[in-house]
Every structure is written in structure tokens, then in C-alpha cells.
Amino acid sequence: MTYRFSANDQFNYEILLALGSAWRRGADVGEVLSTAATLAADGGDRSGDENGGGKSEEEAWVRAWGGLGRAVREQAEKCAAQGRAVSARDAYLRAAGYFGMAMVAVDACPDPEARLRELFAEHRTCFGRFAAAGDPPAERVTIPYEDRTMPGYLFGPPDRTGALPTVIVNNGSDGPISTAWTLLGAPAVERGYRALLFDGPGQQSLLFEHGVTFRPDWEQVITPVVDFLTARADVDARRLVLAGISQAGYGVPRALAFEHRIAAAVADPGVVEVVASWWPHLGPDLRALWESGDREAFDRILYEAMAESPALAARWRWRAKPYGIESPFDLLTEVSRYTVLPVAHRITTPLLITDPEGEHFWPGASARLHDALPGPKELIRFTEAEGAHLHCEPLGRARFEQRVFDWLDERLGVDSGAGLAGRGSPLEEERKFS
Structure with missing residues (x-):
């Protein structure tokens, strides 16, 4: 990675995401850099780990970001009590993001489930208060899904009513809803779209509070969402967008193969x-062992490796959590079912695919998906030279928004300038204060 704030690759990436979210007020650059610098100087304070007297790098991470989240939440509550709505709203969003960062390492802490429940509750409380303080306030919604419902938030732009084009924001495997907002929800609303953020199987509240895990047939998730939106008078059913981040780069095309009411989509x-x-994290020998079908040997080797490395065990548990499968062999067997190739020929919806340089989770997959599509498609490259590289372009948010939403506006016939109605031209706005 070009920019390094932590020796831990996962933590470094989380810091980059946080810095990029400052573009949408999801973090404060100074707060992020100060906390990252403190963690780097501390080095995790592992001196007493063997005897229980110190704390691991992962636990230091949880304490630092959870502590920052609580400090910012406290400030938000003070501002709210004083009637300072804008300051409170912005602080609640930042606090939600910091709690979200803390959650990625809870599996390395003592009593991880209790820590996760605590942090997730704080995260959702802050995001809910942010959403309620919007202009207009977001609507909390429940989307019928099989024998239960999926929770979500429907955001809309200020001073606009009636049936509007709407972006369905499809989150990835473990990102918090605050990240889904800063990456896709906020730019959609600013451009005059409504934006629906929701938790599906394997995601956030459905996973943490109800134990509902991922499923490979993601169309069974998106079709109820589309049914819900098309029944609303404030949604333009002819201009629905499905946009997915991270692992939703699988869920979006999978859903498009079966759900054809989407006007345009983004992966x-x-x-x-x-x-x-x-x-890549397991190596060719373990992959060959898995392919041989020797479940017992494969699981034994992975369990031994995790016993020797608590950090490895924690990362594995965090990534495995959305699937709800304990056996490493069975888990990889299940994850192998998540492939678009058998249904790619059914996709006819216009699909924009991002292709960031340095993609470290699915290198080469964007071009591969693009080549497999029979219908309208576009592949957009993001490069290191422009600062918009790496998975989900963490530091290139302005470029991402411009390219992706200009493409969507053109496809759907959306006038994003209407989202700025009432503001006047930049020159007129400047004259007001001169």
C-alpha cells in the first residue's frame, strides 16, 4: 500500500477508509491520525500477553477506536442537549464510524461476543441519531423478507418530494452501515436520489442480533427489497439502482441475473x-488439500495454525462469522458456492464495474466479470497515480462519485443539479458572504 499508518494490513486499510470518509463527514482527519499515531507508538503493548498482564494489538485497537467513539458520542449528546443540531448530527456520524472500526478486531478480545454486542449497540444508536437528525430525517423501514423483516433506513434529499430515483445500497460482508452511507448513500442523496440502506442476511443487525447468515442466491434478498420500494409512492419504480460495495460485487450481479426491474447497477x-x-491467505498446498476432499486433515491443520496464532484465529472467526460455519473445510465449501459464472449470461441490466489498481481481495475479477457479461456494461479504472487505488477506492472518493454517479445520471436521465435547487450558483453563494 502506498500509505502506511499501521503495520497490520487490515488495520491500515481501515484507517484509509476512515480518512476517505472525511469527504462525507464520516470521520475527522485529525481524530483518525491522532488515534492511529497513538496505536503505532504503543505497538499494541504486548509485553504482558503471555501472563495476561498486557493487551494484544487487536485489543489495543478495539480500546482506542471504541474510546474515541465514546468521546465523540459524548460531545454529540452535549451538542444535542444545547440545541446545536448540526454539530450533534455530524458527531453522531463520526462516532458511529469509530465504533464500526473497533468492531473489526473484537474476536481477539476476551469475551468477544459481549464486546461485539456492546460496540454494535453503540454504533447503531449513534447512526440512528445521525439519521434522525437529517434534512429531512431518514425513515426507519422494515422490509418483509421470508418469515421476518430486514431493517433499513430510507434517506431522501432536502426540498424534494414525489417519486424519485432510488439507489439500493448493498453493503458487503462486514462493513458497518455508516461506511455504506459515506461510500454510496451520501453522494446519492446529494444528487437528488433517495438511498435505501439495509441489513440483509449475514450483515450487521440480522447477523449480530438474530444469527441470520449469508446465502448465495442473493436475488432472494434483493427481490423483496425491490418489491418494497416499487410499492412506495415516493420511489420512481422505473429508475431503481442497485449499487454494491466490497463483497456485494458478487451479490449485485447475482441478483441482476434474476431481478430485472433494476434500471442500472454498480459493482x-x-x-x-x-x-x-x-x-491467497492459505497458500497452494492447503488449497490442494481442500480440493482433495480430505476434510479431517484440512481442518486439523487450520485448527493447529489458529491455536499457535491467536491473531490468525481472530481474523478467521471474524471472516467466518457471516456464514455461521465452524469447520474450515465446510466453510470454504460453502463460500465456493458464491460464484456468478453460471448465471452471468442472464444479466441484461446496464452494469458499471469499478476496477481499482491494487485491488487486494479480488484482483483481476472486475475485468473477468466485465468480459462475462452479455449486456450493457462499463469498466472504470481507478489508479494509484490519481490516489484512487485499492479496494473500494478508500482515498479517491471525489473521483469515484464523479465517475460513477455521472454514469448513473446519464443512464437514468437524472438531473443532479436539481439536488442543489435553491442554493444558487457558486458565484451567487460567494457574493452572499462578500
Whole structure:
């Protein structure tokens, strides 16, 4: 990676995401850099780990970002009590993001499930208060899904009523809803779209609070969402967008193969086979052992490796959590079912696929998905030279929004300038304060 704030690759990436989210007020650059610098200087304080007297790098991470989240939440509550709505709203969003960062390492902490429940509750409380403080306030919605419902938030732009084009924001495997907002929801609303953020199987509240795990037939998730939106008078059913981030780069094309009421879609990035992100961490020998079908030997080797490395065990548990499968062999067998190839020929919806340089989870998959599509498609490259590289372009948000939403506007006939109605031209706005 070009930019390094932590020796831990996962933590470094989370810091990059946080810095990029400052573009949408999801973090404060100074708060992020100060916390990252403190963690780097501390080095995890592992001196007493063997005897229980110190804390691991992962636990230091959880404490630092959870602590920052609580400090910012406290400030938000003070501002709200004083009637300072804008300051409170912005602080609640930042706090939600920091709690989301803390959650990625809870599996390395003592009593991880209790820590996760605590952090997730704080995260969702802050995001809910942010959403309620919007202009207009977001609507909390429940989407019928099989024998239960999926929770979500429907955001809309200010001073606009009636049936509007709407972006369905499809989150990835473990990202918090605050990240889904800063990556896709906020730019959609600013351009005059409604934006629906929701938790599906394997995601956030459905996973953490109800134990509902992922499923490969993602169309069974998106079709109820489309049914819900098309029944609303404030949604233009002819101009629905399905946009997915991270592992939703699989879920989006999978759903499009069966759900044809979507007018245009975005996969950031494209994912052909979800399991492809697992093999680089395991190596060719373990992959060959898995392919041989020797479940007992495969599981034994993985369990021994995790026993020797608590950090490895924690990362494995975090990535495995959305699937709800304990056996490593069975888990990889299940993840291998998540492939778009058998149904790619059914996709006719116009699909934009991002292709960031340095994609480290699914390298080459965006081009591979693009080549497999029979219908309208576009592949957009993001490069290191422009600062918009890496998975989900963490630091290139302005470029991402411009390219992706200009493409969507053109496809759907949306006038994004209407989202700025009432503001006047930049020159007129400047004259007001001169």
C-alpha cells in the first residue's frame, strides 16, 4: 500500500477508509491520525500477553477506536442537549464510524461476543441519531423478507418530494452501515436520489442480533427489497439502482441475473468467485488439500495454525462469522458456492464495474466479470497515480462519485443539479458572504 499508518494490513486499510470518509463527514482527519499515531507508538503493548498482564494489538485497537467513539458520542449528546443540531448530527456520524472500526478486531478480545454486542449497540444508536437528525430525517423501514423483516433506513434529499430515483445500497460482508452511507448513500442523496440502506442476511443487525447468515442466491434478498420500494409512492419504480460495495460485487450481479426491474447497477469492485479472496491467505498446498476432499486433515491443520496464532484465529472467526460455519473445510465449501459464472449470461441490466489498481481481495475479477457479461456494461479504472487505488477506492472518493454517479445520471436521465435547487450558483453563494 502506498500509505502506511499501521503495520497490520487490515488495520491500515481501515484507517484509509476512515480518512476517505472525511469527504462525507464520516470521520475527522485529525481524530483518525491522532488515534492511529497513538496505536503505532504503543505497538499494541504486548509485553504482558503471555501472563495476561498486557493487551494484544487487536485489543489495543478495539480500546482506542471504541474510546474515541465514546468521546465523540459524548460531545454529540452535549451538542444535542444545547440545541446545536448540526454539530450533534455530524458527531453522531463520526462516532458511529469509530465504533464500526473497533468492531473489526473484537474476536481477539476476551469475551468477544459481549464486546461485539456492546460496540454494535453503540454504533447503531449513534447512526440512528445521525439519521434522525437529517434534512429531512431518514425513515426507519422494515422490509418483509421470508418469515421476518430486514431493517433499513430510507434517506431522501432536502426540498424534494414525489417519486424519485432510488439507489439500493448493498453493503458487503462486514462493513458497518455508516461506511455504506459515506461510500454510496451520501453522494446519492446529494444528487437528488433517495438511498435505501439495509441489513440483509449475514450483515450487521440480522447477523449480530438474530444469527441470520449469508446465502448465495442473493436475488432472494434483493427481490423483496425491490418489491418494497416499487410499492412506495415516493420511489420512481422505473429508475431503481442497485449499487454494491466490497463483497456485494458478487451479490449485485447475482441478483441482476434474476431481478430485472433494476434500471442500472454498480459493482465496486466486480467479484466473480467470492472464495478467491480466501486462497491467497492459505497458500497452494492447503488449497490442494481442500480440493482433495480430505476434510479431517484440512481442518486439523487450520485448527493447529489458529491455536499457535491467536491473531490468525481472530481474523478467521471474524471472516467466518457471516456464514455461521465452524469447520474450515465446510466453510470454504460453502463460500465456493458464491460464484456468478453460471448465471452471468442472464444479466441484461446496464452494469458499471469499478476496477481499482491494487485491488487486494479480488484482483483481476472486475475485468473477468466485465468480459462475462452479455449486456450493457462499463469498466472504470481507478489508479494509484490519481490516489484512487485499492479496494473500494478508500482515498479517491471525489473521483469515484464523479465517475460513477455521472454514469448513473446519464443512464437514468437524472438531473443532479436539481439536488442543489435553491442554493444558487457558486458565484451567487460567494457574493452572499462578500
